[in-house]
Amino acid sequence: MDTILVVVEQREGKLNRVSWETIAAGQAIAAQTGWTLEAAVVGSGVAAIASEIAGKKVAKVYDVESARLEPYTPDAFAYALREFLGKHPAKLVLMPHTYQVRDFVPKLATAMQTTAITDAIGYRYEGGKLLFTRQMFQGKFVADVSFAGSGPYFVTFQNGSFRADKVEAGATAAPVETVTIDVPDSVVRNKPQEVFKEAKQAVDLTQAEIIVSVGRGIKEQKNIELAKQLADALGGELAASRPICDNGWLPMDRQIGSSGQTVAPKLYLALGISGAIQHIVGMKGARSVVAINKDSEAPIFEIADYAVVGNLFDIVPPLIEEIKKAKG
Amino acid sequence: MKILVCMKQVPQKDAPLKLNDAGTWIRDDVSYEVNEPDAFALEEALRQKEKHKGEVVVVTAGPARAMQVLREALAKGADRAIHLEGDAFVGLDAYNTARAIAAAIVIDQGKDEKFDLIFTGLQSDDYGYAQTGVILAEILGLPHATIIMQIEKRIDQNDGGIRVKRELEAGFFQFVDMPLPAVLTIQSGINKLRYATLIGIKQAKTKPMRKVTMAEVQSAVGGNLQKIEKLHVPQKSKNTEFLEGPPAEVAKKLVEKLKNELRII
Numbered sequence: 067m068d069t070i071l072v073v074v075e076q077r078e079g080k081l082n083r084v085s086w087e088t089i090a091a092g093q094a095i096a097a098q099t100g101w102t103l104e105a106a107v108v109g110s111g112v113a114a115i116a117s118e119i120a121g122k123k124v125a126k127v128y129d130v131e132s133a134r135l136e137p138y139t140p141d142a143f144a145y146a147l148r149e150f151l152g153k154h155p156a157k158l159v160l161m162p163h164t165y166q167v168r169d170f171v172p173k174l175a176t177a178m179q180t181t182a183i184t185d186a187i188g189y190r191y192e193g194g195k196l197l198f199t200r201q202m203f204q205g206k207f208v209a210d211v212s213f214a215g216s217g218p219y220f221v222t223f224q225n226g227s228f229r230a231d232k233v234e235a236g237a238t239a240a241p242v243e244t245v246t247i248d249v250p251d252s253v254v255r256n257k258p259q260e261v262f263k264e265a266k267q268a269v270d271l272t273q274a275e276i277i278v279s280v281g282r283g284i285k286e287q288k289n290i291e292l293a294k295q296l297a298d299a300l301g302g303e304l305a306a307s308r309p310i311c312d313n314g315w316l317p318m319d320r321q322i323g324s325s326g327q328t329v330a331p332k333l334y335l336a337l338g339i340s341g342a343i344q345h346i347v348g349m350k351g352a353r354s355v356v357a358i359n360k361d362s363e364a365p366i367f368e369i370a371d372y373a374v375v376g377n378l379f380d381i382v383p384p385l386i387e388e389i390k391k392a393k394g
Numbered sequence: 395m396k397i398l399v400c401m402k403q404v405p406q407k408d409a410p411l412k413l414n415d416a417g418t419w420i421r422d423d424v425s426y427e428v429n430e431p432d433a434f435a436l437e438e439a440l441r442q443k444e445k446h447k448g449e450v451v452v453v454t455a456g457p458a459r460a461m462q463v464l465r466e467a468l469a470k471g472a473d474r475a476i477h478l479e480g481d482a483f484v485g486l487d488a489y490n491t492a493r494a495i496a497a498a499i500v501i502d503q504g505k506d507e508k509f510d511l512i513f514t515g516l517q518s519d520d521y522g523y524a525q526t527g528v529i530l531a532e533i534l535g536l537p538h539a540t541i542i543m544q545i546e547k548r549i550d551q552n553d554g555g556i557r558v559k560r561e562l563e564a565g566f567f568q569f570v571d572m573p574l575p576a577v578l579t580i581q582s583g584i585n586k587l588r589y590a591t592l593i594g595i596k597q598a599k600t601k602p603m604r605k606v607t608m609a610e611v612q613s614a615v616g617g618n619l620q621k622i623e624k625l626h627v628p629q630k631s632k633n634t635e636f637l638e639g640p641p642a643e644v645a646k647k648l649v650e651k652l653k654n655e656l657r658i659i
Contacts, residue, residue: 140528140538165563169540172488172528181489181619184523197623203420204519206411210623255537259569261562276658282407300658312583318565325541325561325581333658340407343522354656355632356648361408368628372651373636374644384645392649392659 068157070096072105073147074119075162077138081107081115084162086230091189091223092160093123093234098191101157104128108146110136116242123234127242128154134249140170141254146247148177153245156218158196163222165324175220182220183211185343187227204342205365225324225347269303269319270327276302277331279322279349280310283338283359283378287315292382293337299389302333307345323348337378341366358382395448397439398507400495400514400526401432401467403460407519417624419485428463431515435580437587438545439513440471446547449473451507453498455483455491461603468598469590475603482608487618488525495526496533497614498606509575511556516541516579524579531577538577539570543584 072092074085089105096103106128107115116129130150134142147170151159161167163185175182186198190210197210198221213219271277278297284290290310297304304320311321322329323345330351337358339345342365349355350369357370358378367373374381405411406425414421439450452467454460455478464475478494486494499507512534514527524540531538544559548571555573561581562568590598608615637647653659 140540144532165541165561168524169528172523172525173532173538176489176492176529176532181487182525183620184525200522201628202521202622202625203405203411204407204522205628207413207420207625208628209625212621212623213619214617214621215619255573256539257571259571261566261568263565264567300652308582324563326565328564333652333656342519354658356652361410363410365628367634368630369632370634371632371656372648373634374648375636375638376641376644380641381644384642385648388645388649389652389659392653 068101069155070101070103070158070160071156072103072160074105074107074115075164075166076107076109076112076115077166079109079112081118082162082164083230084164084225086233087228088160088162088223089119089122090228090230090232094228095158095189095191104156106130106150108135108143113244120240120242121235123236124240127240129242129244130247131244132247132249134254137258138166139254139256139258140173141256142249143170144174144177145249145253147174149247150245151178151218159218159220161222163224167222171220171222178218180215180217180219181213182222183213184222185224186221187224201343204340205346206363224343226350264318271303271305271320271322271329272327274303274329275332276300277305277329277333278302278335278337279305279307279339280337281307281339282309284310287313290315296382296386299386307339336366337382339366340364395442395446395510396508397442397448397450398499398509398512399432399436399439399450399452399467399472400512401436401452401454401463402429402518403454403456403463404429404518404520413625417626418622419625426459428466429515429518431517431580431582433587434582434584435513435515436467436470436472437585438580441585442545451476453495454478455494457481457484464603465598466590468601469595470588471594474601476606477603478606478611480608486615487620488523488529489619490615492526492529492533493614494611496530497611511575512577514579516581527577527579536575536577537572539572540579541581542578543567543581545578
């Protein structure tokens, strides 16, 4: 019987909650394939996290320890996991698709002469074969991807692909085994400094009930004003996709997406936003999505409740007037 | 500093894409452009060269059309280009793309190019692997850092190393000190892009462009370790209602929805 290993993510000794989604994925695949599900936490002094995971329906939890694993470096993590997998082989290794994981997984897979399917959003098990689905062309298509070679097969799952609240608890606590890895000094070449936040967040978009968000379709900086008027009319906050903030048209603290804020408003009104994956992960929790875009194939329409295919400069001015009228 | 920039040609952002008959790839009769983060990677390389002297070399893997990306890079100020040319490079997975590039730069006329820095964009807009740069680092035995927003030579330490600023999630950042040579994947927005000048475009025509065929790097390339079985249009997770009509009418309909369905107003 093959083994599925979920490597949960911790940062500075705290479990990254997105790891629960990966465990849910592992439990689902294990139930379908009949394979054994195990989990591992990698770090320095992270036994408490291993115990937390052991309460879930997993056969075993490994606490993979080395003083060199804190602070995080890709060199130490890839080395430690390679050593670990050498002693405790797994056929399938699952991780959340975080900035940390994508920093070391390609290195780890390459060192083991295998590959990683990154940013997957689901899987299928057909005729004894595992297929993983991932978005391509900025979400315009979804691809079924299979592994060749003998593995281990690495897969990283995008945020929100599985539901953390579906994680099944175990009947009894799973055994925890501590595996200490000797990571030699010479392995770690990077010297990371403290993690910091650039400036204090002037605006907390996570609390906003209504967000009007602008993308490339706004075309010029002076047109931001139009979106601002719409946001004001609705009593909402103004936000943007990454390119707008990169251009300096709106401050970085108004950026929605994987590198910006993650929001869940009642209404997310997307103006000229195509809906690249990196943006979608930051707003797919919105209760309702309205999208206005001139490209009828824009991926944003796939998650929109109401969609308008057209020129935002034609539609927004009368929309502002109608909102004002409706509000009296 | 001798810097290599790995660049890729991808379909234009708003180009309507259609699947081929087999449903395994897109039809290639679309407009192409340079992958956006790669343009920022090139710009960063040019800025580093302006500060520290040296050479900027650009490389791409793809069919004849991909040469356009290299031409533009030369026009903006890159010194020379390497084109791994052929349709055979299109379907390679990230592992084999990295192996082909590694083979082309390590065995340049029998000698290692010995780059101080290798840049890639943080990911491509087509496959979106976000892997090729990191894999290249592992193959070449170099340290790497991903999603870079700033690069400084550490003159204070005088150890020849660099300090880079990594972007983390949710507005967090981190500085990382690392030795050279190294591989960095560059985030969009690290700098402001320049335009090619007329003189630049003229000079580009005389700059060296080395062509590398698949046959030359074949020994380094193996079978793909992951295979795209099928591409399909994503299934809608929501019942999207499309509002149609002239703008004034659409505005009315939308406000009606905001008021009566979503109860926002």
